[in-house]
Amino acid sequence: MTSAADPRVAHxxxxxxxxxxxxxxxxxxxxxxxxxxxxxxxxxxxxxVYRLEGATMGTTWHATxxxxxxxxxxxxxxxxxxxxxLEAVNDSMSTYREDSTISRFNQSPVGEWFKPDAxxxxxxxxxxxIGEKSRGAYDITVGPLVNLWGFGPQGPVNGPPEKTVxxxxxxxxxxxxxxxxxxxxxxxxxxxxxLDFSSIAKGFAVDRVCEWLEQQGIHDYLVEVGGExxxxxxxxxxxxxxxxxxxxxxxHFDIANMIEPGNSGVATSGDYRNxxxxxxxxxxxxxxxxxxxxxxxxxxxxTVVHPSTMVADGWATALTVLGPDAAWQxxxxxxxxxxxxxxxxxxxxxxxxxxxETYLTxxx
Numbered sequence: 001m002t003s004a005a006d007p008r009v010a011h012x013x014x015x016x017x018x019x020x021x022x023x024x025x026x027x028x029x030x031x032x033x034x035x036x037x038x039x040x041x042x043x044x045x046x047x048x049v050y051r052l053e054g055a056t057m058g059t060t061w062h063a064t065x066x067x068x069x070x071x072x073x074x075x076x077x078x079x080x081x082x083x084x085x086l087e088a089v090n091d092s093m094s095t096y097r098e099d100s101t102i103s104r105f106n107q108s109p110v111g112e113w114f115k116p117d118a119x120x121x122x123x124x125x126x127x128x129x130i131g132e133k134s135r136g137a138y139d140i141t142v143g144p145l146v147n148l149w150g151f152g153p154q155g156p157v158n159g160p161p162e163k164t165v166x167x168x169x170x171x172x173x174x175x176x177x178x179x180x181x182x183x184x185x186x187x188x189x190x191x192x193x194x195l196d197f198s199s200i201a202k203g204f205a206v207d208r209v210c211e212w213l214e215q216q217g218i219h220d221y222l223v224e225v226g227g228e229x230x231x232x233x234x235x236x237x238x239x240x241x242x243x244x245x246x247x248x249x250x251x252h253f254d255i256a257n258m259i260e261p262g263n264s265g266v267a268t269s270g271d272y273r274n275x276x277x278x279x280x281x282x283x284x285x286x287x288x289x290x291x292x293x294x295x296x297x298x299x300x301x302x303t304v305v306h307p308s309t310m311v312a313d314g315w316a317t318a319l320t321v322l323g324p325d326a327a328w329q330x331x332x333x334x335x336x337x338x339x340x341x342x343x344x345x346x347x348x349x350x351x352x353x354x355x356x357e358t359y360l361t362x363x364x
Contacts, residue, residue, distance in 0.1 A: 056086040059226035066220040093201040121185040130314040138318035139289035143196030151285045166292040202226045203313025230265040248301040259359040265309025269316035270301040297323040301341040
């Protein structure tokens with residue numbers, strides 16, 4: 001599992017320019033020649049596009065909102081509203097804040113019931129479900145190991161920890177040491193557990209913002225937090241949103257494939273940017289809770305499309321930990337829409353589950 005969402009899905013001008021349809025380009029030529037009547041007939045009114053952004057969770061957030069009917073949006077009010085929602089998620093789930101809900105639970109006595117907020121319970125329930133279905137490859141009690149390997153709030157380490165220390169730290173882990181009353185929303189630990197939601201909280205934050213935008217009457221948007229994103233409605237081009245899956249190259253940006261997610265969330269986990277090297281050995285930020293060590297296999301990028309960005313976020317991490325063969329089996333068994341990229345010699349090889357095929361679109 002990872003100490004932070006690792007953004008590997010890119011969206012932007014480069015992706016958009018690659019995906020313009022011939023019809024759009026035809027309309028653009030008419031626009032350039034000033035054929036106003038032809039423009040209105042073929043392309044319709046130009047939509048209003050609002051681009052908002054800010055900082056959160058040690059990373060950034062972006063929202064692209066589109067008004068196709070000419071309605072004006074209050075940019076300042078929307079930006080403040082989004083920032084407030086993200087701040088609330090931070091207050092609940094950030095292990096970097098000593099007074100957050102998750103930090104207070106981590107500091108609470110063993111055996112004492114703890115009543116968190118409703119958002120916390122939502123994320124906890126989803127995380128426990130993914131942990132069970134992933135055969136233990138996903139475990140939100142992995143926090144002590146994440147910290148031990150230098151990928152948590154305590155900062156980087158000088159090298160890999162001793163085997164005995166890893167074994168001792170692993171004794172503090174295990175979802176079976178956590179009791180969660182789903183009816184009341186209360187939980188308690190039977191051992192000195194340390195929860196870490198950073199592999200799923202950003203996805204939840206995206207969903208929370210999107211739900212709020214819908215309540216404001218905004219139905220055409222792209223929302224992204226730390227690389228995890230969700231789209232709905234129509235893009236500024238008046239067609240489906242298109243998202244680029246990045247080729248896993250730590251030094252260059254290139255597109256592995258393009259997708260049209262529809263009204264869904266997209267999350268990607270990979271080991272090719274967040275890692276440290278020592279004596280020629282590369283240590284990934286993705287920690288396998290079953291072994292206590294960073295993952296070491298050829299699966300370098302996992303992209304999941306799901307109606308819930310939170311679920312996509314958690315599964316992207318779980319499948320990364322499982323490795324190529326086990327991840328493929330679990331993804332197929334769970335009916336997940338997943339795009340895998342793994343190393344093959346000096347290059348990369350990709351494959352995708354049957355549920356993912358519907359999202360693929362040819363680049364032009």
